[in-house]
Amino acid sequence: MSVVEGYFDESGDLDEAPHVFCVAGYYLSEDAARAMDAAWREVLLRYDVPYFHMVDCAHGRGVFAGKAKEQRTELVKELIGLIKVHTIEGFSAICYGREIAAARPEQNVYTLGVDMCLKSIQSFLEVRRSFGRVSYFFESGHKNRGHAYNYVAAELKRLGASLTFGDKAEMALLQAADLLAWQTTKFVKDRIQQKRPPRQDFLSLMEHPHALVHAGLDGDNDKLSIEYYPLSRRSRYTSAFTVDRDGPIVLMREEGDSTPLIFVSATLGWGRGSVDDLTYVGFSQLAGGAPFGLAFDASRLHEAAGVFLAAAAANPVENMRAVLLPTRMTVENTVEGVVFTFGLPSGGTITLGINALDVEKDLSALIDRLNQLIDERSEKPE
Numbered sequence: 001m002s003v004v005e006g007y008f009d010e011s012g013d014l015d016e017a018p019h020v021f022c023v024a025g026y027y028l029s030e031d032a033a034r035a036m037d038a039a040w041r042e043v044l045l046r047y048d049v050p051y052f053h054m055v056d057c058a059h060g061r062g063v064f065a066g067k068a069k070e071q072r073t074e075l076v077k078e079l080i081g082l083i084k085v086h087t088i089e090g091f092s093a094i095c096y097g098r099e100i101a102a103a104r105p106e107q108n109v110y111t112l113g114v115d116m117c118l119k120s121i122q123s124f125l126e127v128r129r130s131f132g133r134v135s136y137f138f139e140s141g142h143k144n145r146g147h148a149y150n151y152v153a154a155e156l157k158r159l160g161a162s163l164t165f166g167d168k169a170e171m172a173l174l175q176a177a178d179l180l181a182w183q184t185t186k187f188v189k190d191r192i193q194q195k196r197p198p199r200q201d202f203l204s205l206m207e208h209p210h211a212l213v214h215a216g217l218d219g220d221n222d223k224l225s226i227e228y229y230p231l232s233r234r235s236r237y238t239s240a241f242t243v244d245r246d247g248p249i250v251l252m253r254e255e256g257d258s259t260p261l262i263f264v265s266a267t268l269g270w271g272r273g274s275v276d277d278l279t280y281v282g283f284s285q286l287a288g289g290a291p292f293g294l295a296f297d298a299s300r301l302h303e304a305a306g307v308f309l310a311a312a313a314a315n316p317v318e319n320m321r322a323v324l325l326p327t328r329m330t331v332e333n334t335v336e337g338v339v340f341t342f343g344l345p346s347g348g349t350i351t352l353g354i355n356a357l358d359v360e361k362d363l364s365a366l367i368d369r370l371n372q373l374i375d376e377r378s379e380k381p382e
Helices: 030-046 054-059 069-086 097-103 109-127 145-159 172-193 200-205 298-314 356-379
Strands: 004-012 020-029 089-096 134-139 162-166 210-218 221-229 240-244 251-254 264-272 278-285 292-297 328-333 337-343 349-355
Touching: 004 030, 004 172, 020 030, 020 172, 030 069, 030 172, 054 069, 054 172, 069 172, 069 200, 089 097, 089 172, 134 172, 172 200, 292 298, 349 356
Parallel strands: 004 134, 089 210, 134 162
Antiparallel strands: 004 020, 020 089, 210 221, 221 240, 240 251, 264 278, 278 292, 328 337, 337 349
16 A cells, blocks of 8 residues: 655744634655655745745845845745645645634643544545555644644544654654745735735746635534635535534535535445335445445446436546446347346346437447447357
8 A cells, every 4th residue: 555645844824814724635655755855945945044934035135135035936836846846736625713612712722633534544545445445644843733732643644654753843844834824824914804815926836736724613613614725626616615523434424515514525425224125335435434334225226327327428537447247138129219238247237228219320320339339248268
């Protein structure tokens, strides 16, 4: 299994308006991390700076004192280029301290941000079926790092992951996380205070896949609002959810819709129910919820299968398709059109049809393609 590494840092100040706090970073493969570390250090060497700190670079202070703005701008451009080449995706968890402090005074905002990062990264890996070991690295400068580690240690053990706090000046990839954390916080603060349009370096960074998750509260439930970048990744539908963790099943609701949603991580399989004619289909959840099952009688199972097939056809996935290997086939000419019935190894059947209005055109094309495939197979050597 591949090893995925995540590097994270924090930015913002809960004591100063607008009380924005952010934990942000990147995840990448182990091999990419080694390559990016070497390339990052080479860029810093050429610009004669021992390490990168975004706030100092932006304001020309610290190790960047005396360096022209044009030179600092070019340095950031080069580092953003490395981020685009080597990382899988960037992630930022943005918390609004005044809101959380008022509703949940017992919560530590830094701990909440760390926990959000870990769960969101794990969900990302589950969605992409990347179940390798995950190693997390966080910047060691924050005063609450010990408290945060205690809070997430149990979750890390369950995930088989590790958490290490490191020195940003010594770990180059934590400096990439620093760049994203500062850029995200600056973008959010400027938007709240309506000070200025987004910075050009932020817009350049967002040409690479990023997810900005805004953590809020809706009564007793968490509320998450997600901004995906680039803009082409965004759905035309809402991406704001409330999260209800009160029971074993984690329920999510889209903004403006009370319908509960369960985010599926994987399909676990199916089995015959204890009651005649029932079939159970099992699933695991994203967001740490318990496994669950759905029970169908025969007619509703076929109805659901048709809906799932229609949805899958409308949402194709590159290099992934469902393949059924039938044991037999029958063809029937009906008033509605031509109906193909395929027998499956399980004993069941699946039926496909060609609409009567399209039979001549589609059936001719199908016959031509089948003849072509027969010719191709006959030409292959045994």
